[in-house]
Structures are given as C-alpha cells and as structure tokens.
Amino acid sequence: MAMNRRDFISTAATFAGAGVLSSIFPVTSLLAGTLTAIDDPAININQLRPSLLQDAQYRTSRLGLDPRIWNWHRSVAENPANYYEASLANWPAFGNLSRDQSCEVVVIGGGLLGASTALHLAEAGVDVILVEKDHIGSGASGRNGGQMTPGIARWAAENIQEKFSPDEAKRLWRFASIEAMDLVDELRERYGFECDRKYGHITAAIHPGHMGPLVANADARRQLGDRAVKVIGSHELQEYVRSSIYYGANIDSIGGQVQPLALLRGLIYGFVGLGGQVYDNTKVKGIRQDTNDTIIETEWGIIRANKAVVLGVHGSTDEFISGSSTTVPFFTYVAVTSPLLVDIKELIPSDLPVYDTQLQIDYYRAVRGNRLLFGGQGTGNSWSPRDVNNYLLDRIRTVFPHLEQPELEYSWGGISDLTLNGATDARKSSNSIPVYMVHGWSGHGVAQTVRIGKAISDDLIGHNHDFTMLTCIDHMKIPLGSYLSPMAIPLIKGALGVISTLNPADIVSF
Numbered sequence: 001m002a003m004n005r006r007d008f009i010s011t012a013a014t015f016a017g018a019g020v021l022s023s024i025f026p027v028t029s030l031l032a033g034t035l036t037a038i039d040d041p042a043i044n045i046n047q048l049r050p051s052l053l054q055d056a057q058y059r060t061s062r063l064g065l066d067p068r069i070w071n072w073h074r075s076v077a078e079n080p081a082n083y084y085e086a087s088l089a090n091w092p093a094f095g096n097l098s099r100d101q102s103c104e105v106v107v108i109g110g111g112l113l114g115a116s117t118a119l120h121l122a123e124a125g126v127d128v129i130l131v132e133k134d135h136i137g138s139g140a141s142g143r144n145g146g147q148m149t150p151g152i153a154r155w156a157a158e159n160i161q162e163k164f165s166p167d168e169a170k171r172l173w174r175f176a177s178i179e180a181m182d183l184v185d186e187l188r189e190r191y192g193f194e195c196d197r198k199y200g201h202i203t204a205a206i207h208p209g210h211m212g213p214l215v216a217n218a219d220a221r222r223q224l225g226d227r228a229v230k231v232i233g234s235h236e237l238q239e240y241v242r243s244s245i246y247y248g249a250n251i252d253s254i255g256g257q258v259q260p261l262a263l264l265r266g267l268i269y270g271f272v273g274l275g276g277q278v279y280d281n282t283k284v285k286g287i288r289q290d291t292n293d294t295i296i297e298t299e300w301g302i303i304r305a306n307k308a309v310v311l312g313v314h315g316s317t318d319e320f321i322s323g324s325s326t327t328v329p330f331f332t333y334v335a336v337t338s339p340l341l342v343d344i345k346e347l348i349p350s351d352l353p354v355y356d357t358q359l360q361i362d363y364y365r366a367v368r369g370n371r372l373l374f375g376g377q378g379t380g381n382s383w384s385p386r387d388v389n390n391y392l393l394d395r396i397r398t399v400f401p402h403l404e405q406p407e408l409e410y411s412w413g414g415i416s417d418l419t420l421n422g423a424t425d426a427r428k429s430s431n432s433i434p435v436y437m438v439h440g441w442s443g444h445g446v447a448q449t450v451r452i453g454k455a456i457s458d459d460l461i462g463h464n465h466d467f468t469m470l471t472c473i474d475h476m477k478i479p480l481g482s483y484l485s486p487m488a489i490p491l492i493k494g495a496l497g498v499i500s501t502l503n504p505a506d507i508v509s510f
Contacts, residue, residue: 043092045273050193050265051089055369059086063142064134069413072385083336083410084142084261087368091265093135097279097300103127104307106296108284111141113438114312115267116453122274124461129303130276133283136268140314142261143414144446145334145363145375147353149201149255150177153442154422157220172469173224180451181254184263193266198351201255204246206358213507214250228254240350243399257353257365260446287320294433308460311437315417324477326425327417327440330489333388334375335411336367341404344370357507362395380489382413418442419475426452426470
C-alpha cells in the first residue's frame with residue numbers, strides 16, 4: 001500500500017517551522033481582420049494564432065522572466081529562448097495598460113488558468129480585461145513539461161475516493177480527467193490552432209513493489225467509472241518504451257501531451273478574437289474594494305471591475321491574499337536534447353509520454369526534430385544550469401544507457417507550488433464582487449488549469465456548481481510558506497528518501 005504522503009509532509013512542514021456561449025456564432029468571422037485596443041497599436045489577429053515550426057530555431061527570448069529562474073542554450077549565454085518559445089514563430093507583445101479602464105471582470109495572470117477563464121467568460125458575453133506582469137507564457141504555463149495527467153494536482157483516484165462520497169468522487173474524477181482533456185481538444189478545434197496534442201500516457205514502475213499501487217490505482221479508476229487505464233508487465237512495456245529499468249506500467253489512454261506555450265497562445269488568440277483586451281508588462285500592485293467596484297491598481301493606472309476578479313498568478317498569490325498561505329513554492333527543471341543520432345522511436349516506440357514512480361520523478365517525451373524532452377527534480381533553491389544539466393543527463397543515461405552520447409541543447413528552470421494535502425487550492429471570496437483564486441498545482445496542472453478556468457466562468461454566470469465542488473477541499477495553512485521552502489523542501493525530501501529506502505515497495509513521490 002502506498003504511503004500517506006500528505007500526512008507525512010504536514011508533519012515534516014510543522015517541524016520545519018511551521019463555456020456556455022451566450023449565442024452561437026461562426027468562429028472564423030470573429031477571428032479575422034485587425035483588432036485595435038484603445039490607445040494601443042493595431043495587432044493583426046492572425047499574428048496571434050500560434051504557428052509551430054518544424055524544429056526549434058535558436059533565438060533570443062522575448063519573454064520577461066522571474067529573476068529566480070533562467071533559460072540555458074548550449075551555444076549562447078545571454079537570454080536564450082527556451083525550447084517552447086524557440087519552436088514557435090514570433091508572437092507580438094500587447095503592450096502595457098495605457099489609461100484607466102472599466103470592465104466586468106479583471107483576470108490577473110496570463111497563464112493557462114487566466115487565459116482559459118478569460119476565454120470562457122468572453123464566450124459567455126462578459127467584458128473581460130486580462131493583465132500580465134511579464135509577457136504571456138513567461139511563467140509556469142510556458143515552461144512546464146507538457147504532460148497531461150488526470151487528477152486534481154497530486155490527488156489520484158484513490159485520494160478522491162477517500163475524501164468524497166461515491167457520487168461526488170465520480171463527478172470530481174470525471175471533471176479532472178476526461179472533461180479536462182476533452183476541453184483542450186474542443187478549444188483547439190473551435191479556434192483552429194495547433195499545439196502538438198498527442199494522446200495516451202505511461203506511468204512506469206521503478207520498483208517491482210510499485211506494481212501493487214498501480215493496480216490499485218487502475219481499480220480505483222474503474223470504481224469511478226473510468227476504464228481508460230490498463231496495467232501491463234515489463235515485457236509488454238518494451239513495446240511502449242525501451243528501457244530496462246521498469247517493472248511494468250499503467251497505460252492511460254486519456255492522458256497525453258501538448259506544447260504548453262502553443263496551447264496558451266491559442267487560448268489568448270481565441271480570447272482576443274472575441275474582443276477581449278490583454279495588457280502585458282502590467283504588474284498589479286494591489287486590489288481594493290470601492291463602493292460599487294473592485295479597483296485593480298497597476299503601475300500604469302487602475303481598472304475597475306464590477307462583477308469579479310480572478311487571480312491566476314500561480315506562485316505569487318501570497319502578494320494578494322491576507323493571512324497564511326496554503327502552498328510552498330519549489331523549483332523544477334526541464335531540458336531538451338539536440339536531435340538524437342538514432343530515431344527516437346527506438347527509445348519510445350509508442351510516442352507516449354512517460355512518468356515514473358521514483359521519489360524524485362523522471363518525466364520525458366519525444367518532441368519535434370527527433371529530440372527528447374526530459375524533466376524532473378524539485379528543489380527549495382534554484383539550481384544552476386550546470387547542476388541541472390549534469391543531473392538530467394545522468395538521468396537520461398540511466399533510463400536509456402544504450403543511447404549514444406546524448407547532449408542537451410536547451411534547459412530551463414521554473415517555479416511550481418504544492419499544498420500539504422496534494423490537491424489544488426481553489427477559493428472564492430464572499431465579497432459582493434467575488435475574487436476567485438486557484439493555486440497549488442504541484443506540477444500537475446496543464447489540463448486541469450484549462451478546465452478550472454471554465455469552472456470559474458460557469459460559476460460566475462450561474463451555470464453550475466463545479467467550482468464550489470473544488471472549494472470544498474480543506475487545506476492546511478503554512479505560515480511563512482514561501483520563506484520555508486529552502487529549508488522545508490530539502491528536509492521533506494531527505495526524510496522521504498529515508499522512508500523510501502526502508503520501504504522501497506511503497507510509492508513515495510515528490
């Protein structure tokens with residue numbers, strides 16, 4: 001039986017210091033021509049449709065970055081684009097807010113959550129302004145591994161069964177699995193953009209004892225009405241991924257992968273095509289209530305919202321909420337190889353992304369240009385490019401020892417955040433003009449952010465109670481969570497490592 005990771009992390013942390021459319025209309029007519037925001041230069045809407053290149057082309061990054069994270073390219077030291085940005089055609093900046101404005105809803109944060117919420121609200125006829133402090137895709141939504149896995153952050157099917165009634169558990173699991181995946185496909189088709197969407201996902205057992213929990217997971221999913229996962233042994237697994245270090249796997253037909261920056265740009269493309277306004281390089285300094293409006297104060301002026309505010313700022317929510325946080329930030333890393341000397345199908349014949357069960361998880365997948373994307377590690381402080389590259393190259397050689405001279409061409413760091421119970425923290429304030437907030441993705445939010453964005457929109461327009469379902473999950477507060485990270489995460493990982501060594505058959509993942 002798998003260890004209760006959530007209870008252990010809670011104890012360790014304490015010791016450490018603790019879219020319904022309002023009308024139906026043809027998309028092509030909406031997404032044509034030139035749109036001009038007030039006081040802003042004209043942006044041709046067609047420039048916003050994401051365009052994937054045949055292979056990555058080195059270029060200087062046009063995305064502003066949090067000073068705690070970095071991009072690395074093997075040839076150039078100064079401000080290179082990460083692989084995702086380098087594999088897309090150039091995209092225009094929107095420009096900062098140029099004067100005071102008013103609208104119905106302000107969305108703060110231009111990641112997948114903010115973009116999805118804004119898009120679905122715009123589909124429902126709501127007047128929305130989206131602001132981003134850097135550039136669209138600068139944060140986790142343009143830097144993650146691109147794996148689409150079911151669940152609410154780290155809550156798998158068994159976790160949901162433990163916390164909800166049978167009917168509620170089925171509803172929540174469907175929300176966080178098939179609905180999340182299908183919504184990505186629906187939006188991609190509706191707005192006519194590409195994001196290298198592929199289907200299926202492998203969870204590979206790194207220890208023979210891990211096959212028991214994988215079987216239990218598959219069984220729990222069947223109890224929830226989900227028959228999309230099958231369990232296979234080590235011999236059959238060779239048909240999917242040719243590595244000798246695994247003892248079997250779960251094959252999930254509803255998971256998958258995506259080019260996350262292309263997906264994000266596609267959502268923004270759809271939003272702007274519906275008349276939505278976007279301002280980047282516009283940092284929000286504060287939020288305050290007025291008599292009839294909520295006032296969003298930025299560096300460049302104010303925006304008045306008379307219906308709602310949505311916080312999609314991921315690891316920066318502590319800047320806007322009062323009291324203790326419920327998350328701890330951590331750093332994670334991704335790299336992409338140079339084009340391999342062998343056909344990548346010799347390594348991953350199935351072309352499915354892989355995610356393993358070890359304590360410090362490896363995840364990897366094939367990407368364009370016969371390259372291997374490989375990610376992993378979670379740290380309390382930001383590692384240097386040299387340390388990250390050495391670590392990830394060592395992991396690639398461990399998984400594929402027969403791969404000749406793998407070399408990295410791109411690597412980068414990013415910031416995620418985790419809750420103590422492993423589930424995403426969703427909140428809605430009780431103000432007359434509510435503030436919605438979601439954070440604590442724990443590195444598992446590519447599809448769910450899109451689905452939860454729709455849930456926020458549905459809640460605001462009164463379509464259903466999906467978002468209320470998410471707010472019913474209780475979360476433990478973490479005093480000084482952002483300050484504890486450099487100390488708490490090494491402590492937690494060290495203790496989990498000891499327990500994993502003593503009980504290697506238990507799945508204890510970070």
